[in-house]
Amino acid sequence: MSTVAKTRTRPAARLPVDGPGLLPSGMPTPYATRLLRRMVNDPAGRLLYLDHFSLKSAPFQITPNPDFFYGAGDRGHMLYALLYCLRHGNGITTLTGEVGTGKTMLARMLLSCAPKSLDIAFIANPSLRRSEVVPVIADELGIDVSQAPPAQGLRLLQRALIERYASGRRVVLVVDEAHAMRLDVLEEIRLLSNLESASHKLLQILLVGQEELRATLAQPAQRPLRERITQRFHLAPLAEEEVGAYLAYRMQRAGASPETFDPAAVKMIARGSMGLIRRINILADKSLMAAYIDNFPRVMRSHVDLALNDAAFQAIRGGGGRIRPVAVKPTTLGRLWRRYGLGRVGPR
Numbered sequence: 001m002s003t004v005a006k007t008r009t010r011p012a013a014r015l016p017v018d019g020p021g022l023l024p025s026g027m028p029t030p031y032a033t034r035l036l037r038r039m040v041n042d043p044a045g046r047l048l049y050l051d052h053f054s055l056k057s058a059p060f061q062i063t064p065n066p067d068f069f070y071g072a073g074d075r076g077h078m079l080y081a082l083l084y085c086l087r088h089g090n091g092i093t094t095l096t097g098e099v100g101t102g103k104t105m106l107a108r109m110l111l112s113c114a115p116k117s118l119d120i121a122f123i124a125n126p127s128l129r130r131s132e133v134v135p136v137i138a139d140e141l142g143i144d145v146s147q148a149p150p151a152q153g154l155r156l157l158q159r160a161l162i163e164r165y166a167s168g169r170r171v172v173l174v175v176d177e178a179h180a181m182r183l184d185v186l187e188e189i190r191l192l193s194n195l196e197s198a199s200h201k202l203l204q205i206l207l208v209g210q211e212e213l214r215a216t217l218a219q220p221a222q223r224p225l226r227e228r229i230t231q232r233f234h235l236a237p238l239a240e241e242e243v244g245a246y247l248a249y250r251m252q253r254a255g256a257s258p259e260t261f262d263p264a265a266v267k268m269i270a271r272g273s274m275g276l277i278r279r280i281n282i283l284a285d286k287s288l289m290a291a292y293i294d295n296f297p298r299v300m301r302s303h304v305d306l307a308l309n310d311a312a313f314q315a316i317r318g319g320g321g322r323i324r325p326v327a328v329k330p331t332t333l334g335r336l337w338r339r340y341g342l343g344r345v346g347p348r
Contacts, residue, residue, distance in 0.1 A: 049292035056255035060281040060288070064105040066112040068253055070246050073238045075106060082110055082206065082233065086118065086172045091230030092193055092205045094178075096213050100278030101235045107174055107208050119164060120172045126180035133188045137173060158195050161202040172204045179209030179216060186216070190225040237275030244270070246277075247284055261287070261299045268304040272313070283307045 050058070059068070071079070078095075085093045097103045111120055121140035128136060134153050138145045143160045145153035161171055175181070175189065195202040207213065217226045238246060244266040248258035261269070265287065273279035286307035287299045294303070 049288045052292045052295075053251075053256045053260060053288065055251075058285075059250040059254035059256070060285040062278055062281050064102075064108045066105075066109045068250055069105060069109045070249055072242050072245060073236065075102065075235070078233055078235065079106060079109055079113070081231075082106070083114065085231050086110075086204045086206065087115070087170060089204055089230060090201055092190075092207065092225070092228045093231040093233070094213065094217070094229055095206060095208045095233045095235065096179075096211055097235030098237065098276065099210055100276035101237055102277040103208050103210075103235055104176055105277070106235065107176055107206070110174070110206075114172070117168060118170050118172055120174060122174045122176070124176045126177040128181070128185055130182070130184045130188045133185060133192070137192070141171065158202070161195060162197065165197055165200065165202055170204065171202065172206065174206045174208065176208045178207040179211075179213035183216070183221070186222070186225060190228060193228050238270075238277065238280070239275060240267075240270040243273070243275065243280060246280065250284070259298075262301065264301045265299045265304045268301055268308070272304070272308045272311075279311075279313060282311055286310055 049055070069075070069079075071077075082093065082095070095103055095106065107122075111122060114120055119141055121137045123136060123140070125136075131150060134150070134157055135145055138153065138157050138160075141157075141160065143157060145156045148156055164171055173189070173192070178186070189205060189207075192203055193201065193205055216222060217229070244261070244263070247261050247266060247269070251260050252258040261284070269280060269283045269287070273283055283304065284299075287303045290303035290306045291297075291299045296303070
């Protein structure tokens, strides 16, 4: 008798679209079950609903894409004001806002439409150590300080900034996620703001962060940095009546009908997202998928209900389902751009 064990061919495992334990949290949601059942029959590598809604691209990705920048809710006015600050300012500018209001999108838009006379260094890593600040900024600007000791590296950076200023160029440092930076790193950035010519700062600085940045700057130890802030901008969530225009604008930019979302569905998204851009995008994307699964031409309340159940958003700051408005008055520059209608993008 042969001692060679016979091997069996095991049947391919089937996706348990109706079984328990499908999701790490336990039982699958109705949304997930229906989606997976559709994916089994149509395992395309692209978003399943694009062709269904005649979309050329995904309209609600949460990755910041300047092509989809929406200038309502003072975002367009703020963009113009920020550009003005970075070109003509003489201190540090801050941009704050709740999680998901679109701060990074605004910063990316700032980079994409900045005049050619601006050289911009963008820092998006909040875990930098103090000793890494100057090398990272220099690398962003194409200045080689890799072989220089720390003190010499700062002098090389200052010399390069002076040369660029003399040639008519301005240098801007944009620091994203500034609320998560260590205090000694913020102190290093403050010291860099001291680099100046006889009449102008050599480095314009924009700190972008969540509302915790405001609390950090309010600490007594941060007074030297706080005193150098000349402009403060706060990005608020979209108002409930602005959400419908936002959804229509993004759908139209992606090549589809701006009336894809039923008014009742828009209202549910507005309330469920609390006006936060990131949450609006998440709910809109899930709702489009739910409508596609139902083979329905428009997004209805039932589809948004599935999306809300699947998203399971957490409450923000104990606000009882609402974000409390922050008492930040419009800046002088913001009022100026609003007065002359500068920066308006999208539906009017």
